[in-house]
Amino acid sequence: MIEVTDLTLGIHGTPILRDVSFDIRPGEVFGVVGESGSGKSLTALSLMQLLPEGAQTSGRAIFDDIDLLTQSERRMCALRGAEIGMIFQEPMTALNPVQTIGDQVAETLLVHGKAGRAEATQIAAERLARVGLPPEKVPLSRYPHELSGGQRQRVAIAMAIALRPRLLIADEPTTALDVTTQAQILALLKGLVTDEGMSLMLITHDLAVVAGMADRIVVMQAGQIVESGPTARVFQALSHPYTRQLFAASDHQPQRQPHVTDDPHLQMQGAVRDYHLPRRSLFGKAPTFRAVNDVTFTLRRGESLGLVGESGSGKSTLARAVLGLEPLQAGRILLDGAPVRAGDPRMQVVFQDPYGSFNPRHRVARLVAEPFHTMGHPHDADARIAEALTDVGLTPSDADKYIHEFSGGQRQRIAIARALITRPELIVLDEAVSALDVSVRANVLDLLADLQARYGLSYLFITHDLQVVRAITDRVLVMQAGRIVEEGPTERVLSAPEHPYTRDLIAAAPAIPAEWRNHA
């Protein structure tokens, strides 16, 4: 249905894509897999002619006898939405916040002149019902902010399929969603392909997602397709070294020799954290939201404890409370038997976002040395900065560079170096590997396991990703709506979950079929 031959793309002379060729057949799910920077999103944007300024394309992309790469903007406007629909990663920004969802879906129909106002509204209602938002439950008059992330992504899908396009391009459609929501959205997309005979081009970094969805896949690396074929065959053969490497990294298990003692290191006893919500009336009492509800657990010295939950479960609030940054309304948190406080050199943190975690105006040496603040700069500060950088696999000369000179994975190493600088005993890792590509993530997990063994560290590992929990934790807590609903050794919880919520989480997590991973 669409046949791309030798698609080459450069932006301001920098080569981005080289000789990308593939074809998508009617009614199939076509997966495009690759790490960030591999060019998978730009491939899709080339087809839509939605490239940034300064882009130069060559090659051909034949869709119904016409070459998408040479069409005029006017012609492309008619094609976009009508023949080719697209959905993006971020459901928060893909919708217009001041327009109702009904209007937004109807607008696609109106713009293309395919329906009058009344008819468009009716079709919009029908399309929204198709994506699981029936008007009797979710009226057309709702605004995006009144919906959850998953519901918004459904609206975005309804907009993309409003005109029944023959090709739907989905660029990381579930990456920003929780795993249970992800499973629902993937099932919806698969259903649409079956029912409407649409083709789906599914772009993702997640091998497990394509394994469950795609009929055929291509694997991209640095702007080139390195491997392509039917999904099962690619997964079983792993003929290209890069595919093999990706596959191995996706469920990488670092070598760990935990030395868990019985000594309680961090104790949380009946902790409660309430937030004030906006007042509903002028003099009324402000309602409160209980983000952390009577949480009790003990982290033993040398242990790696996982804390799993979906967004909004209160796990990040709990992390900040442990760091002494959130006042508690009840209960207490003890480190070595004494209440925790911010700036305690015995406890450090690594955050999720490798881009937002550093002041862009400071050099690495100053960034890494920040935790010295409360204990005063030791006389051997420079040596310790060098040591911390070496510990995380960087070189001491990196201390003079600025943070923008480093890649995402290197930045996360610098974040770990910052956490190591005070020679802490406990490190809180708040989604510390979630934003990293799989191969980088595998390296960082190895590093964390190695550091734990070397320095006898305790980890509190907060994540939504069960793969990570399996890789690096001894024990796991499952958190739902501010409460710990299940607790136990990681192996036991993941293989024989007791609480229904844990079971849902594990069932929803996409997985590569066991028979495809024999050689792994």
Added chain:
Amino acid sequence: MRLPVQLILGGVLAGLFLALALISLVWTPHDVVALSIADRLQAPSARFLLGTDHLGRDILSMIMVGARTSLAVALVAVGIGIVVGVPLGLLAAATRGSLLDEVVMRGNDLVFAFPSLVIAILITAVFGPSAVNAIIAIGIFNIPVFARVTRGAALSLWTLDYILAARVAGKGRARISVEHILPNILNLLIVQGTIQFSLGILAEAALSYVGLGAQPPTPSWGRMLAEAQTMIYTNPWLPVLPGLAIVLTVLGLNLMGDGLRDLLDPRLRRVRA
């Protein structure tokens, strides 16, 4: 990196008047205080490059000294705005949602609620017209502008992880504000400063025009305009020249502000690239 065209153009214009002002400190073609009725209302000539006014003073010399007055008044007024407004904004952002934040921001609203020029006239009318009082009057209205810009920019920074990391390191709000927030909003403050600077020049000209700015014999563009306006039919260059000086300086500064924003805002830069 290529500099934006506006920045170059604006810099040249503003730089020209800054140079005139600086030169006037040591040398002017003629004495601006000395009156010479014999030379009154001369057209531009080799002796008086831009002609003379109704009291025989050299227009070029007056514009040079006037530039000094305008730039000095506006600069000090913007300085007041930055020195008072930026710390207030940082404080409000650091204590967001608290009573202190509320007090600072409502105080801002209060100042904003008055038409600035009317209050400036009031201040100079009560305390007497002088350049110093003009500075104070204009400076007061710069405070809420800088406080608001600072607070807005700082609030978005406070949500970033590196601020959280600094808090984990045990740093207090004041220290975080100075060490992490201020350097990262400096771009914005520089751009805002340029814009306020040009507004300050306009405000000073307006105050002088109604006779409430720098007092005679100190020349100022606004008063030159006011004195010359009755002669617009007989000696058109008299009101046109100080007017042109005001327009070109303000234009130069505004272009510079736009250019600096393009240069310092990486998001705009990327679009341009």
